[in-house]
Amino acid sequence: MNKKILLLLISLLLGSIAIQAQQSKYGFRLGLNYSDIDFDDNSSGIFGGDKDARIGFAAGFFATYFLSEKFSIQPEIQYSSQGEKTQVLNKESVNVAANNPRSFDRLNYGVLQVPILFNYHITNNLHISVGPQAGILIWEWERAGNYEIFQFSGIGGIGYYFTDNLGVDLRASYGLTDVIKTNSTSTFDATGVNHYLQLTLSYRL
Secondary structure, eight states: OOHHHHHHHHHHHHHHHHHHOSEEEEEEEEEEEEEEEEEOTTOSSEEOOGGGBEEEEEEEEEEEEESSSSEEEEEEEEEEEEEEEEEEEOTTOTTOOTTOSEEEEEEEEEEEEEEEEEEEESSSSEEEEEEEEEEEEEEEOSSTTOBOSEEEEEEEEEEEESSSSEEEEEEEEEESSOSBOOOTTSSOOOOEEEEEEEEEEEEEO
16 A cells, blocks of 8 residues: 555544544653564574663653543654664674674664554553554664664553653553564674563653
8 A cells, every 4th residue: 555545544544533532632751661672583693682681762742532431542653762782693793802703782773653552541540551553763873774664563551640640651562573684695694573661751731
């Protein structure tokens, strides 16, 4: 499907939801990611893991449209800093010393993400969320050229508002598509998906 047509359909869908919504709220979120990359088992020379996870920054804006007292839909746009510290067994690696056959690559990259969450409000203050998330790579620090431009993932989480305005969100995201792409002509030959835990403070205007 043409990307412009898809974008138009999404805009019309969100517009119709906004019109039918009984109530709407807007705000922003700031917090941290604890992210990691799961490499394919067939990848050679790659050693990642939870102990090598990266702590990154996350920030975004959201709009919550209440469809009923218990259900709402929440489109967002956010910047998310992700990656991990990975060991690569290759003497030609960019970070390796002459007497050390193993490099420590900081796989740091930034993604502009568009989550669409479906919320179930257990109480006025407590809700659970689930939904898809699309992302586009906008920044890469190391191993440039080895990251996929478009990334998709699934997310789920729980949120609690201490007041009408201030709340906290805890989310988990797991990649549905690779963030690392295979490049057999480089010193880094692997595929892998990203997953992370995200803790943020939310403020509703």
